[in-house]
Amino acid sequence: MSLPLDKLRQRVAELQHHAEQFDKAKWFDKNRYIQSQPSLFDSHVFRSKSLKLSDYVDEVQEALAHLPPPSQRHALQYAVEHIGEQIEAIIKVLKSTPVWAKENRFQPHKKAKVYRQAVKKIMQPSHELYQELSQNHEFERRLQEMISLRQDQLIKASPEQAAQLNKEILALHGRLGRCRKAISATEDKIQQQEKQSRS
CATH class of the missing domain: 1.10.287 (Helix Hairpins)
Structure with missing residues (x-):
């Protein structure tokens, strides 16, 4: 059985696939407001400054690779909660596109819930x-x-x-x-x- 961290990595790999499809479709090319922004998200959510969604998923994967050990309970909790916030932000952008809506038309809220549960499960061992x-x-x-x-x-x-x-x-x-x-x-x-x- 996969451990919670494996599950979350798997989910983020799926998110990377969606982000790459999103970038290939160039959804922002016709959006002047987005084009005028230095980055897609607030600086408190992501360090990256990019108009490519896959760059932000890369940042999530990097954060997952450098999680604090369970012994540092508060640091781990903060890191996991921040990753959760990042995933939610990426999904919000994806949900606004026709591709995501088409692929997930029977379960519009289920995908976001799956990621939230994967994030939550990581915290289990620490408390x-x-x-x-x-x-x-x-x-x-x-x-x-x-x-x-x-x-x-x-x-x-x-x-x-x-x-x-x-x-x-x-x-x-x-x-x-x-x-x-x-x-x-x-x-x-x-x-x-x-x-x-x-x-």
Whole structure:
């Protein structure tokens, strides 16, 4: 299964294709207002100054290639949000053209939503996965306490009580095993994402 960053790169590659088609069609050649502008977008959205849409997609791809690691949570969040803003701006220009409208006539808002979701998923490891890991560790600690408590009760228990306690201990060990599997799976996801960010 593709990681969120792979998905977003794939989406941006698709965007590059649309931008190249847009540039080839020379949509701005007859637009005097656009021709008089130094660049297509505000300087706070893009550094590039160009009337070629593909140049702006190149800037997005460059930003994706140099994302901060997940450990720098705030920097990563800012970078990803900015990339999201850039993608939205490019899509807004594309949506104003007949080519984009024709290709996406059955789903006018779906494309933009797909890019937004791809951007959002990148942020998951930097907060949701760490939160999930923390909750699982807390659950593991509570299960261990419950097992210890029942093991202490076994010492003074009657045979009937002991049978019931052993049953409960066995069930708790089952839950503990599942909890540890969940911890390992979450740690693997975080490790994969960090590896992906460094590559």
